[in-house]
Structure formats: C-alpha cells, structure tokens
Amino acid sequence: MAKELEFLTKRSEDYSKWYNELVVKADLAEQSDVRGCMVIKPYGYAIWEKMQRVLDDMFKETGVQNAYFPLLIPKSFLSREAEHVEGFAKECAVVTHYRLKTNETHDGVVVDPAAKLEEELIIRPTSETIIWNTFKNWIHSYRDLPLLVNQWCNVMRWEMRTRLFLRTAEFLWQEGHTAHATREEAEARARQMLEVYATFAEKYMAVPVMKGVKSETERFAGALDTYTIEAMMQDGKALQSGTSHFLGQNFGKAFDVQFLNKENKAEYAWATSWGVSTRLMGALIMTHSDDNGLVLPPALAPLQVVIIPIGKPAQMPELDAKAGEIMSALKALGVSVKYDNSDNKRAGFKFADYELKGVPVRLVLGARDLEQGIIEVMRRDTLEKENAPLEGIAQYVKNLLDDIQQNIFRKAKEARDARIYECDDYEEFKQRVQDGGFFLCHWDGTAETEARIKEETQATIRCVPFDVEQTPGVDMVSGKPAVARVLIARSY
Amino acid sequence: MAKELEFLTKRSEDYSKWYNELVVKADLAEQSDVRGCMVIKPYGYAIWEKMQRVLDDMFKETGVQNAYFPLLIPKSFLSREAEHVEGFAKECAVVTHYRLKTNETHDGVVVDPAAKLEEELIIRPTSETIIWNTFKNWIHSYRDLPLLVNQWCNVMRWEMRTRLFLRTAEFLWQEGHTAHATREEAEARARQMLEVYATFAEKYMAVPVMKGVKSETERFAGALDTYTIEAMMQDGKALQSGTSHFLGQNFGKAFDVQFLNKENKAEYAWATSWGVSTRLMGALIMTHSDDNGLVLPPALAPLQVVIIPIGKPAQMPELDAKAGEIMSALKALGVSVKYDNSDNKRAGFKFADYELKGVPVRLVLGARDLEQGIIEVMRRDTLEKENAPLEGIAQYVKNLLDDIQQNIFRKAKEARDARIYECDDYEEFKQRVQDGGFFLCHWDGTAETEARIKEETQATIRCVPFDVEQTPGVDMVSGKPAVARVLIARSY
Secondary structure (H helix, E strand, C coil), X not given: CCHHHHHCCCCXXXXXXXXXXXXXXXXXXXXXXXXXXXXXXXXXXXXXXXXXXXXXXXXXXXXCEECECCCEEEHHHHCCCHHHHHHCCCCCCEEEECCEEECCCCCCEEECCCCEEEEEEEECCCCHHHHHHHHHHHCCEHHHCCEEEXXXXXXXXXXXXXXXXXXXXXXXEEEEEEEECCHHHHHHHHHHHHHHHHHHHHHHCCCCEEEEECCHHHCCCCCCXXXXXXXXXXXXXXXXXXXXXXXXCHHHHHCCCEEECCCXXXXXXXXXXXXXECHHHHHHXXXXXXXXXXXXXXXXXXXXXXXXXXCCHHHHHHHHHHHHHHXXXXXXXXXXXXXXXXXXXXXXXXXXXXXXXXXXXXXXXXHHHHHHCEEEEEECCCCCEEEEECCCHHHHHHHHHHHHHHHHHHHHHHHHHXXXXXXXXXXXXXXXXXXXCEEEEEECCCHHHHHHHHHHHCCEEEEEECCCCCXXXXXXXXXCEECEEEXXXXXX | CCHHHHHCCXXXXXXXXXXXXXXXXXXXXXXXXXXXXXXXXXXXXXXXXXXXXXHHHHHHHCCCEECECXXXXXXXXXXXXXXXHHHCCCXXXXXXXXXXXXXXXXXXXXXXCCCEEEEEEEECCCCHXXXXXXXXXXXXXXXXXXXXXXXXXXXXXXXXXXXXXXXXXXXXXXXXXXXXXXXXXXXXXXXXXXXXXXXXXXXXXXXXXXXXXXXXXXXXXXXCEEEEEEEECCCCCEXXXXXEEEEECHHHHHCCCEEECCCCCEEECEEEEEEEECHHHHHHHHHHCECCECCCCCCCCCCCEEEEXXXXXXXXXXXXXXHHHHHHHXXXXXXXXXXXXXXXXXXXXXXXXXXXXXXXXXXXXXXXXHHHCEEEEEECCCCXXXXXXXXXXXXXXXXXXXXXXXXXXXXXXXXXXXXXXXXXXXHHHHHHHHHCCEEEEXXXXXXXXXXXXXXXXXXXXXXEXXXXXXXXXXXXXXXXXXXXXXXXXXXX
C-alpha cells in the first residue's frame, strides 16, 4: 500500500470517521459554509450523473415523462392533506420576504421589511402538494390517466445533524408522481417502481437490497403503504435506499382531483410517489470501499481504466504510442480510459490516488514489459495484479470490468447474507443487534412493541420483507402471536 | 387549416398574445399558483432536456465538469463584491426561518418564531459568491488551474412582471464558473463559451444570433466585460439569449482566492461565468412558430415524425403492419417516431394537434396510397404536402429532417437580415424602431447618449457586434465622433 494513503482512517478503527474522510479525500463532496448544505464536487457529481442517466432511462422505459414544478410551496398547501402535515417533519426553510435593500451605512444589505410576503412560502421538502394542485388542471377524464411524471430537482429539509450524502439539509433527488384511475393500477405502479429501484441498486450499483413494506409507524406521511429497499452497510447498519409510496386517494381528495370514469361518474384519482436521492451515493461508497479508498462498480465509475507509463524519458515516445493504441481500442469497446503520463507526480503517488478514487482497472505500461508484449493489470476490487498479453488487451480489460461488476456485487451479497439472522429471543437480540446485522424476527404487528424495540435498542423495523419465506410464530418481545418475521436493524 | 386551431390568436393580430397562448396550448408550460413560478409540462421539458444534453456535451468537449453548489447563499456573501451587490437586482427570495409548527386550532401551520435564522439566507439569483467562496479551498497553485465548473440548477429572481419562459421568478439554467491563472486565458474562455452558445443557437435551435459585447451600463454586476448573443424575434424585438462574462479578479479578490504562480508568487485568480436558461425556450418558440402552432427544429424536437393511418377498420391490420416497418426503418436511422392509430380522435384533429405541437414531419398512410406504393409526407415548416414512394421512405424522411433543420435556419436568418438597418438619423430611428428591427448606429460611447435613447425610444444598446465591418462615424444622437456602430433594438 502506498505511503500517501496512511491518512485514511481504517474501517476497523472507526467506520464512521473512515466514511467522512473518504468522501472528502476522494473529492466527492464537502461541507459548504451554508449550514447542512453540501457542495458536490466534480468527481462525485460525475457518479451522480451516471446514476441519473441510467435511472432516467429506466423510468422512461416504463412510460414516465419528466417535468418541472415550482421550488416554493405556499404554506397553506401543506395543511391540505392532514396526515401529510401532521406526519411530515416541520423543519423547513421558510421564505418570508422578497427583497433586500442597501443598509444605512452602504456597506451591506438588509432585508426590506416592506417586502413581506402575504403568505409564507416553503422550500419544497417534497412536492406532492404542489404537484397534485397542478394535476387538478390536467386530469378530467379517465383518458387523461395514467399520468406518469417525474422531476429531478433539489429539496430541502432542515436537518439538525447532517452527514455528507447521507443526511443533508439540501439534497438532490428525483420524485416521481403518478395518478391512476384505479386502486389496483396505482398499487401496481408503486410496486413496479420499487422493482426499478431494486434492479438499479443491484445491477448498476452492485448493492444488494431487501425489498419490503414499511410498518405503519414508518410510512411516509399521507401514504397507505410505503415500499422500501434496504441495503446493509459494512458496519451492519441498514440504509434505506429508495422508497415508493401508494398514496391512495388522499392527495386526490385533498386537492380535489376528480376524473370522469368510463361510466361518466366522477371519481378521485389514485396516487403514487417514489424517490431516490443523493443518499444513494452514501450507499454506493459505504458498501464497496476499503481502507485504500473508493471501490466503484464499473457501470457507474466516471473513469473505468487508467493507464500509467513507467519508463525513462527516452522510452516515453514508444510508451505514449502504445498507450494511444490501447486507448483507441478501449474506447471502441465503449470503455472510458485516461492516460496519465504527467511527469510531475511519482508513479507511486498516481497509484495511490487512482486507488483512492476507485478507478476499477489500472494498467501499468512498462518499457521492459512492452518488449515482452505484456502489461501489468491491477483490479481495484481485489487489488490483485497480473501480467496480461498486450495482444487483445482491450477485450481482456472489458471482460475484466464485467467481472469486477459481478464480483463486487457477489462480495457485498455474501457479506450481507452472512449477517442476516433469524432471532427469536429478545435478550439475545438486544445484545447482538449492537454489532450490526439484519435480524428477522417475529413481530406482533403492534406499534407498542415496535416502539419498545426502538427505545431499548435503537434498532427499528425496516420492513416486512417480500422475499423471505414466512411462517407464523411468536413475537420475541411480547410473546403474542405473529404472522410474519420483519427485518429489524440499526440504521442510518 | 383544421378547424380546431382557430383558437390560436394570429401573430399579425397580437404577437404577444399569440405567444402566451401557444406556450399553454402546445403543452409547454403554465403558470403555477406560486406567483411568478411556472410549471414546465412534459412536452416543454422534453425540449429543454434535449437542449441540456447537447449543451452539456459541448461544455464537456471544452473540458468543463459539472458540480453542484448550495441553493442558499448567506446574505453577507452578496455584499462581498461591491459592484455585484450594487448592480444586482435585490429582488430575491429571503429565507428567515427554518421551522413551522402546528397552529393553535390544529388545522394549519404557522412559522415558528423561535426558529429564526441568525443570518438570513437568499435563494441563489446566481452563484458567483457561493462558488468563489468554495473555490478558495480548491485553488492553491497554478497547477489547480484552470478550474472549469458548471452547474445545472434552478435560480430565483423576484420579477414583478413575468411571462412564461421569458421572465419568471424561478427558472432553470446552467451557470459555468471558471478560474484561471492569467487574464488572457480567462478572456479567451469567456469568448470561447460565447462561441459555444452561438453555435448551439444556430446549429441546433436554428436561431441566428448576433454576437457582441455589452456596453458598460448593460454589463453583468461585477464583470469587466459581458459578451452576449442577441436573437431577433418575429416582431423584430431582440431577445438576449445567452451571456458570458469576463469577471477579472473581482471575485478572486472579494473571496480571497489566491494561487502560487510558477514563480511561487501569490496572485488572485481570474474569473469567468456564463449561462443560458429556460429563456432559450422562448427564443426557440418565438423564432420559428406560426399561426398553426409550434415549428420545432428537428434537432431538438422530442418527436420528429408522426405516422397517421387513414383507412376502414378492415384495412387497419395492413396499415399497422406497414407502419411498423416504416417505424423500424426510421428508428434504425436514429429518427424518433410515433404511430398514432388511436381511434377516439378524428384524423383532422390529429393533424391539427401535431401541427400545434410542431412535429417536423407527418406521414399519412392511406389504404389506397399503400396499394400504389406511395405515402403522403407533410413538412411542418412549410406545411407542404407531397406523395413519396414507400420504397426508401425512411432515408427520404431523414434527409427531409436535415432539410427542415437547414430551411428554418435560413428562413429565420433571411427574415432577420431583412430587418437589420444601418441608420444615421435619430429622428428616422425614433420612428422606425417602433416597428422592430436591429439598428446599427454610430454611438459616441457615453452613458448619457445611451440613457437618452432608452428613455426616448425604449430601445437599448444590445451590444457592440463582432461580425459587423466597422468604420468610424458620427453619433446619431449627440453628433460626437463615434468609433463604431452598435446594435440598438427594443427587446424582451
């Protein structure tokens, strides 16, 4: 391991500190001078852009169209859907004025008290209210349905304790909002989008997830059902990575969105909403990375391959030429590649830096190797090095990238599966849950038991998982009958 | 012309009303219930997405990377660059509180007076201040330069009179911010990005633009030079469509962004910023569209071709099959196409609707035509119809799309060029400028003359144009010597 990387705290020493350092040192994001708001740096944003592109295509595949709705929401809108406002955190940024003026000493600006808004405006924490207020004008007949809309935007929730990507006051996300003529269709759409999220997480992020439905307590404010994907981080904690809500007719009624059905009768529209955010960046980073830095799945890595030459000045022209050939061949296969022949950094520094950045494959092109027709190939996921023939190297690297993509998913899944426990004894649970892991436990379905677990262990019911074979049993806390096991874990 | 379209006001009757109606009726955007904030509807957003994709690729070609900076800016930041705060409009949305609470009657929410911010936060009207405050941490040595960053985001300026796309309180844009080691490099970058904008406008939007530099009065607050592209709308008014600013060291000094140069001496970094916004949508719509609705350049049309079958029910299977063949062939050529065989709308309604939406090419597949091996082709730009052989129709349509792209640019350029006048007499100017057009007039370079023209005619100096052969002359207003002609016009 290169000397330069000793600055990164080891995961085993302090997992939380390791994460915080890694995000900053790998140039992904940093805190801004605005409380709780982050700056997403170019390298971090490049990963987010790749995520966006893939997700956006997946959404459009299902018939969703993008649109854009206002950033600001009239305060009164929030009160329209009673559960929504009761359940939703009221930590919001509130706009009260619309003008500044120069101060008396002419060296700064002050808020102009004359420019007070009649009704305060809230920076959107989520957009159900403003969007359903708009849908009212778009939906008249069953022919206007389904209406499948998504927006990519920024939202704001005034979080007190923030962590880069995981919990920030402002974050970027997509929020899908759909309207349907029937309950069945809306429920199916909510489930469909959960599947999209799960597929994206596993296939592109290489992050295994458990799909399930939230308990009533953990539901989105205003939802009849909240579906979730839960990922396990390396410390055994759960990270809720995406949610999809079946909203029933709550927003249809609150905003009077009625349509004439085929029988020409007025009905309220059925709703879903679903979102993933820059929080996914946190899941991506924490699932795969190691003490040397980031490990990125090739499908989302901004740069997939780096080529570094090692040779004396006189040998460089030959190395440059060979590197050019390899790059052309890789690009022709759709692989992104960079040739780093900068002479102001030592090779060791470059090695460490690209490891820190998680570039999946490193090729070291040595003058002596070139003579022998070979090249050194290092894969970031295992840090294994080998010599490969220069002949056909592009295809070899492309196959290796596929292999890395699969390998890091397999590795993450094995690590997770090894930490999924069935547990039937509450005392045992209380002890073991502190070390992390997903616990499958029978639950009697009451909010009381749920609250007690949370209070005594800080662990929460993440979901009733879909893909677990269920048998009835006895609630480990209350001893009452339970129809199914739920997933319990400490979480981010 | 189909009967359904009589609702659209004619341009000759009321150009402004025509525009407002068109934006709404073509499903591009609408006013929201939040003052001055628009909803961009899916069809309008699809055009904006295409613009974004092309521009983003063009930016990246020049080495620019995307990033994301906070939505909120501490009020004190705005005062850091003196000219910036003096010159910049102070109509901004001000966040003063960060929490709501349930009201006493438990039927609504009120702002929690206990949650008042120590320092108010402003929703970004533009991000020079917050970005340069961040650059301070990113720039230490000449090796960190140039720094070429862009963000796609929403911004807000509390405009009193708003019009969809042209002037809205919230709008979407990109803002590029670059830092350089030398004045020359920064100036060259500002000019380079203006060229990118001009190329985009002409090649993709098919909107001819005049490039030039703004007068001191019209410069961006804090800039040493503001470059602009100015387009002419069909009413002869100018629409400023993109600007690129050379900011000197103003922000470098205001935010103390210094770097060590090659001689190891500290210097302030040189800056540029440049942006285009959803205002481009207004330019696109107003330049090409006609009394039947939108005319879109094929390069940015969400849907390039629509196929409509006409036949008796018994003939439909054969028509469907043929349409399928044509669609496959078009898609293979990269052309987007939709087959509209919905049976709940008359063909005439469909024709009118796709004309309103500006779909560049309409194919009408008739049962009788099919027998004869021909198909009716209608091009939206000229509304001309012709019969073309079904054999090779895909390639024919692809070529036609290229032709339309070129034709609408040529048409717009001819219309514009016919309304560019050299004028040396102020009385004549005052009269003629009311009818629209670009006037090239000698200007003595003083703010007094500029102000007088504006006051007396409402026309403004749009720029000192680059691509006009300049000869010295006499200012038409003051009679003083003038080194060059400037572009004067009434504007949006």
